[in-house]
Amino acid sequence: MMTTRILLADDHPIVREGLRSVLQRRPGCEVVGEASDGIDALKKAESLQPNVMILDVTMPRLNGLEVCRLARQRMPDLEVLFVTQHDSAQMMREALAAGAKGYVVKSNAARDLLDAIERVSQHRVFTALTTREPDAGD
């Protein structure tokens, strides 16, 4: 089984710890690094070459949408999955327009994260807002 290398970027260490503990349940998922702000996230994406970057939208120094745009320009094979508190169709559209393939809301992240990682690592779209059923579209 191919390993999915994952970079976690969120300014709350407790959230990163929670994401890590969920990801550890899935064999084949490896967390290769963590970042606590947007600039650090970009630097680590370039140096660690993950398959998937899990991003928060609101981060210090450079927000997640900007990180996504820049990362996708520089590293087109890198896929981005947003895990965010913004339970908003508008924000989700902006995230997808910025080049993300996945968007899940933090309140349901424990439920949706593994499915989202699986889809996004296969370059497929996965979105889930609390008001809508998860959409594992292509």
Place this chain on the structure above:
Amino acid sequence: MKLRILLADDHEIVRRGLCALLQKHEGWEICGEATDGREAVEKAKELKPDVVIVDIGMPNLNGLDATRRLLQYDPNFKVIVLTVTDADQVIREALDAGARGFVLKSDAARDLVAAVEALQSRHMFFTPRVNDLVLAGFLEKGHAASRSEPPQLPTLTPREREITQLLAEGRSSKEAASALNLSTKTVETHRSNIMRKLSLHSIRDLVVYAIKNKIIQIEMPMDSNHGAAKVSPPSQ
């Protein structure tokens, strides 16, 4: 005997992170989890944990009101409040509610273990900013004797605060009644009392009041730069 901890946060991913952090400590165990304030109070009564960790911003019953309820039920409960903000008002309310620990979520990975250890040793744990505020409060009291006290703002009863939260979260009187096991008529009576006491004229006013007084929390509105100043990306 292990120290038993109850976690209350509406985000499972945060609870997973807290569990992972706290369970590294030998001698501690997570005896239960709750997803809102009401459940936190019920589980605390049932499980009798040594320490209760509550997020302030929870639906149904927020963390501060849950803390008040717990301590009214049993003043021996030891509660640590977790919050995204250390605004003066929030700190005051947490202290008034009887919390013995106050930790910022952004610093939880650093401070929460120390906070639990402090409560385990029957001490309190507050961030330096809270300590500063408490000290400033003591100093101000010393100067206040010569000043006339400002008029007291009307305060809500615990039940009225509960109903304020549910209504501000968008529930109807009927839904609030169902959540609280009251009749709709009773909720509507409380609602009228709340509006009259606080001189409010609409649900919108109630929502604004609830936000200002941290009865409910909202996500920060995103500006056009989505919450962070744009900076130049690292050069190649």
